[in-house]
Amino acid sequence: MLNDDDLHRYARQIIMPEIDEQGQQTLAAAKVLVIGAGGLGAPVILYLAAAGIGQLTILDDDKVALTDLNRQIIYAMPDIGAGKARQAASAATNLNPVITPTYIDARLNPDNAETLIKAHDIIVDCSDNPDTRQLVGRTCHHMQRPLVFGGAVQLEGQISVFQSGLDGHADAPCFCCVFPAMPDARQAPRCSQVGILGPVTGIIGAMQALETIKLCLGLGTNLTGKLVLFDGRDMRMMEIATAKNPHCPCCGIQPLHNED
Template sequence: MELNDEQFHRYARHLILDEVGEEGQERLLASRVLVIGAGGLGSPLLLYLAAAGVGTLGIIDDDEVDLTNLQRQIAHGTASVGSSKVASAAESVARINPGIRVNRYEERLTAENAATLFADYDLIADGSDNFTTRYLVNDAAYLSGKPLVSGSLLRFEGQLATFRGGVPGHEGEPCYRCLFPTEPPPGMIPRCEEAGILGAVAGVIGTLQATEVLKELLDLGSSLSGHLLIYDALGPTFRKMKAARDPGCALCGTDPTIREIA
């Protein structure tokens, strides 16, 4: 995919980076990323990936825009309240970069559709807001052999990690279940609507998530795989913790019990 004149101008600040250049920008334009959720994390993630020139973005979300979303979900505006989050986010992507192809999935990610959806993309970016979906995304990405960049938020904190254990050549790297083997009991960790979230924290983690996605697509720098990055806005501090594959992991351990998406 050769750059045209408009693209040379649009992506000029990428092109002058030796680590990206024309070849890297062409790689981004040929890349396909599926974003799970068009909310607090998905919003900045989608906008920055579109601005960077990731050629095809898939957006899956079955929710509608609510007034309470606007405090942090910057892909949506007041006029979008009541409309599909996928449609609203797709319109924002088009305003930023009309050359990006957007695949819209106005549905919930399930065990029945995950494998089919994931097969069409190079990388999965998880911006979901519940543990059930996070485990599903992790399992489907691992079993599909796709790299996964995952983010999460609560109150004044955010977490970010990359998982590549199912990708050929990266065997032995941990998956999400290695760090968090099972879902916490119901009610133990409240959701954002119960505990609250400082809106700008979503922007911090979503932007970092976009950066890690771009690094994976371009094979730049050090991957976050094998680590968990924790941001505390009140500190303010970043902590980077090492994470190893768990030999007893139900998905990627030496004797896995999860062999298909369920």
Template sequence: MIYGSEALPRLTASEEQRYARHLALPDFDVVAQQKLKAAKVLVVGAGGLGSPLLLYLAAAGVGKIGIVDFDTIDLSNLQRQILYTPEDLGKSKAQTAAQRIRALNPHVEVQVYETALNADNALAIIAEYDLVADGTDNFPTRYLVNDACVLTGKINVYASIFRYEGQVSVFNFPLPDGKRGLNYRNLYPEPPPPGTIPSCAEGGVLGVLPGIIGSMQANEVIKVITGIGEPLVGKLFLFDAASMSTRSIKLMAQEAYPITSLRETSYYCTPSQLEVPSISVETLEKWRSIGHRFQLIDVRQPEEYARQNLGGLLIPLGELLDNLHKIDRQHPVVIHCQSGARSKEAILLLQRQMGWQHLFNLLMG
């Protein structure tokens, strides 16, 4: 589909042996494998969906894989994020994932973006790839990925999971008439209103579900690249792990939802549902020791800071909104005070007023 008329890279003898089971498939010949080798796929999110997605794309022989994820590995991730082990706790997800898939297939080039995807960097990052596989778990990034794919003319292979259910589709696919197919906003033009969705971590997810849906997502990526089979264009595939049932819904819109500019979506939880992620001092020190990039902000008063501080940037709570330009949105931001109360208030303020994420409250106790 993507490389039909271009010169394709030759397979080495080692690659021909590695992908022998592909080459034995009906309709899957050397050219299909060469298309995979030529492909550049950006995976946004190296968590539950990203784990099987990255493993299977690397194993299949995708030539270049980009990984976007700013997060670190937490014990609660291990129930479903099969790329990681207890020895990886506190480490960068993106860097650890890259190490694993390089070990799985040394023929794959891996590019790591250890940053939060936002309106400032999304277009530039996505423009470097042929298609995007969206493995995010929040509405702001999901809409951002969709809109950036439309604006850069990239295919968006979408998947999402919640509790026992998963969804997969292929958006912004090039059509024979030169137009682009439907995008995520054809399905959900705007995020759900506050109060209609549960807290982003309280809903839970069956551990095996992202393995199933992430594998389906990888399957769609491979189909799109090789041109084999029929991708989920104009259709939404639904899977229910509890009842072991599936449905494929045809999307009825005739024209793609128009997108003319990139804008970041607000944080769509009610104020009472907004969460304040926290980290311990021990985790902070581990981040420092392994070189994990983050910004530390102290929201106390200057006299408190002068008596004792942790070396963070001083922005008193009352001056926070006047100093947003000083906050590094490319990396996690850790905010602290004396007791944790003012730092929690600062995070809630940035979530409610600015829709910002990737903020952590430092627990001093």
């Protein structure tokens, strides 16, 4: 049950007929794992905490650096050198002491991926390297967990939702259908290599938070089967339909045969 302070804190959400008190209680019961507390993770964590996601787990093994502060708005100068996961959890608690943020000072790896992802209702991928993204995508498919993916570099961003493996989504593509593993990491450059303008991560991160809240509540339609591309240079968005790959090594049912 929501107490008087909860009703006051979340008043602007609860007044919406699509949410109301029952929806707010649903958010309070939700378990969300945020992988990466950087440029995308910072706005995701703040907005999910503000919305009242009750159990928020933050996973990151990095430390705050001066070069992070142009976009990772959850941190400030005194945080330089501190662990990102812990500082992000502290910021979430300062914003909303009602929720229960948990921080894990570690990187997602094959040893902990299944346990962590299975323990949560929704996974938000805010990581910044192809190997982690592939691991998240495969594990979410096999553990039957919704995945909210985002990416940003320079003045461009992208966002999608993946629900392959879940009931009712037999035809939905998995992450690996849309983003096959690439042998050359240069095809997916990192911000440290090519740069990033902070507001771009803010836009994509806010959209990831919105899609996460919508999934929690079953609100509206989501980006399953769609990939939204954002061009900040010309302020344009384009939506692309995505499809299941029958030969996908993660979710495909028709193995690809090599011809001699």
